[in-house]
Amino acid sequence: MRLVVADCSARYSGRLAAQLPFATRLLVVKADGSVLLHSDGGSYKPLNWMSPPCTLLVHEPSEEQADQGVTQVWTVQHHKSDDRLEIELHAVHHDSAHELGVDPGLIKDGVEAHLQELLAAQIELLGSGYTLVRREYPTAIGPVDILARDAQGGSVAVELKRRGDIDGVEQLTRYLELLNRDPLLAPVRGVFAAQEIKPQARVLATDRGIRCLVLDYDAMRGVDDVESRLF
Amino acid sequence: MRLVVADCSARYSGRLAAQLPFATRLLVVKADGSVLLHSDGGSYKPLNWMSPPCTLLVHEPSEEQADQGVTQVWTVQHHKSDDRLEIELHAVHHDSAHELGVDPGLIKDGVEAHLQELLAAQIELLGSGYTLVRREYPTAIGPVDILARDAQGGSVAVELKRRGDIDGVEQLTRYLELLNRDPLLAPVRGVFAAQEIKPQARVLATDRGIRCLVLDYDAMRGVDDVESRLF
DNA sequence: GATTGGATTTCGTCA
């Protein structure tokens, strides 16, 4: 990994065209050839970048560029597309290289997966007398998160989201349309369950006869902990 | 901006819990307090990070940590949530600070906007005898990208995407449902136009009687250039 | 300030 702090300007062309005016920035060149241009603020997203696989070519400035104070020109060309990043470096304030080695990568807990697990274990949160049929119930257009039966034996399809917006309601609607063609299941009712449900999603769901259920993740986790401790 | 290359491990807790095993990484501390942990590969996304506003506290390792070779402990706490990032630094290979100043930011050309402009100017791409009614035709749930009329005077609503997937078809479906309630327009047919259309989106569109149209951006731009040169 | 839709999205997972 090479770290450069320099006054620079840049141009990107590929899926769009964009330019970065002259300023002091951090340039990171990774071992796989990818390049990041970071400013001293904003989020984790660089101002501009080139994803691997790509090649960095460093060359001399033209006479005209040199007259304007350019000392190096970096050209980063993507291998599989026309994406290209050109950086003009003026004053270089820092330049160092480091051996980092391979990273073992991030290990993370599930979120929606964990929520699904918890709701399956606490299916009575849907209502008294509910029973689980199965998680990831397969359909032609993909698996439904949870299929359950209510106290009267009626089928209930559950779509789970961390944040419930309009897309999730559309998704559940498609599943319901398909499931209701199955005479062994129909009629199938829908439940849209999420930690947070956006107002527009709630309106759309209600309009389509889909019940909305807000889940308290911490409470569900707490119950789960208590139950675990009992055994 | 502070740049540190160090052997480290890290834990994140907040909207999820995650851990980073011991490895050599780049740590970037930005002027706004945000912290990025980068490996020597992958994309522009850091392995882990903390977004601003947040505060970095550097403190001494506990005796137990020191025994394991930890030389510094960084705690990054988000100001408005419980998000927290803890980094244990072992050997520090590099540590430098730099003044970058404020960045003017990225200036970019439009993409979907440009595509819309080009298609409006080359509306005959939809078919012989087509005429433009208007771009951004307003409806109660938002503007339709392009409204046109075919050679027979029938209304046609166009949804434009750079990459056409199922969401775009859903969006156009909602527009068509609404537009077809207007007796002055109905019947309104739909065209789903994109530089690339995903198979599932094509299936769904076709199933709903929506025509799919793949656009050649470069060719459209080329035609535009030629036309510009004529005037 | 909340919401919505796009992104040079990136990143998994699964068929």
Place this chain on the structure above:
DNA sequence: TGACGAAGTCCAATC
């Protein structure tokens, strides 16, 4: 390998 859904998504325009 391609497609699809999720993301600690981020981000800007709009209401």
